[in-house]
Amino acid sequence: MGRWLDDWVGALICGFAKLVTGVRALWRGCEPDPRPRVYFANHRSHGDFVLIWAALPPVLRNRTRPVAGADYWRASPLRRYIAERVFQGVLIARNGEGAADDPITQMSTALAAGDSLILFPEGTRNLGDGLLPFKSGLFHLARAQPEAELVPVWIENLGRVMPKGSTIPVPLLCSLSFGQPLTLQSGEDRHAFLQRAREALLALAPREE
């Protein structure tokens, strides 16, 4: 019964996100595939993971878990319900405060169990253009789970639908570009890998960003 309600709430949120944003998935570098993947995307809005989730085929959606900051998503019962029950998020402690579990271990466990992850390697919402420097989590995760595919996903326009501080969304059409999967190459160091991942994501952005 509880699961049924969670699924229904999830479908409702997805339906609403699709209605407002007309979201369209462009599989430019790969096809939908149930193997464990890390979808890493640019982050401009709290709705980012909902959009990726909504754009995935329903079969994949149930096995794809957003990675989100526990401080934000545990702050109220409603957020906690949505993050934990509806989206089955992997909630990690940011800034190390009260870190009982190591975030990399939490994410590795999910991948090892056959789930996919949605990750925002900028670590926080970017209110400007382009991309912030990536945090090192993506690199550590790639090292811990070398067989997982890292798929860059550029989210176009959602940051413009409802920028920070606004209360009324403008109904722009959003699109998601799924790029070619990356894996960690042997001997590649943290800096080089994060640089390569960041460029792969930026390459999916339309001109003039």
Place this chain on the structure above:
Amino acid sequence: MNVSDALFAVFAGLFAVLLLASLAGAGLHLRVAGRGGSATIDNLNARVRAWWAMIIVIGLAIWAGRWGVIALFGFVSFQCLREYVSLTYTRRGDHLALVWSFFFFLPLQYYLIAIDWYGLFTILIPVYAFLLLPIVAVLGADTTRFLERAAKVQWGLMVCVYCVSHVPALLALDIPGFEGRNVLLIVFVVLIVQASDVFQYVWGKLLGRRKLAPAVSPSKTVEGLVGGVASATLVGAAMWWITPFSPLQAGAIALVINLAGFFGGLVLSAIKRDRGVKDWGYMVEGHGGMLDRVDSLSFAAPIFFHIVRYWWVP
């Protein structure tokens, strides 16, 4: 001939043409099916299917009456503006200007048609939106590419809302001896402009050799333009009986709006090309987005409106 008889005749004719097109499309599909199919013929069939849907929707809106027609074109404007702004560079400081455009100026423009307030309808966007939106944007305190951003928002409102709204505004014209039949003017302008697009496509596919503007729109050819505009002008002259015009006048007006429509399509193609996309959106199967379908109508409608208003409204 009264309105319902005329509408019945026009729609019956359209459905007959569509039926022929569907049959021809199915025949072509069977012929190439053995050879692995053809993307052009699949696209042709998708376009024909979309035409069925579009003509049925327009028919239902007309059947629903004045509010149905206004709501339909209000939705068309909304979807066009959505596609336009989605592909246009704006910054956070433009958010409020966009909110005003979508949720204030767009509905108000169509409401003014519904209450028949021509004086404000015709200046709302060129005067009030033109002045208010940059004020709202400047309060966002971001001067980066300010002129360009303000111009883009205004241009989008002009093309997607102001120009398109001149189609339902035809309902408000008082033409002596034509009372109660204004909806036929809408049928006329939409039919002629869309027929011109279809004929340009058909003539271009059949005979197109010389590219007209390869830098702007690679699919447009001289043969397509001449054949398309000439055919649609003849259709316009032949449809004089649903209008207050004589056959010669109907043909001349059709020629003018076909040329305006052609250049409208060219201008909007230039913007798409600049943004590096082929279509404005993906709403109408085989056609691209809503704005791809009404680009020519948005340029033709205000000119048609003012021709009729200047010479036929005392």
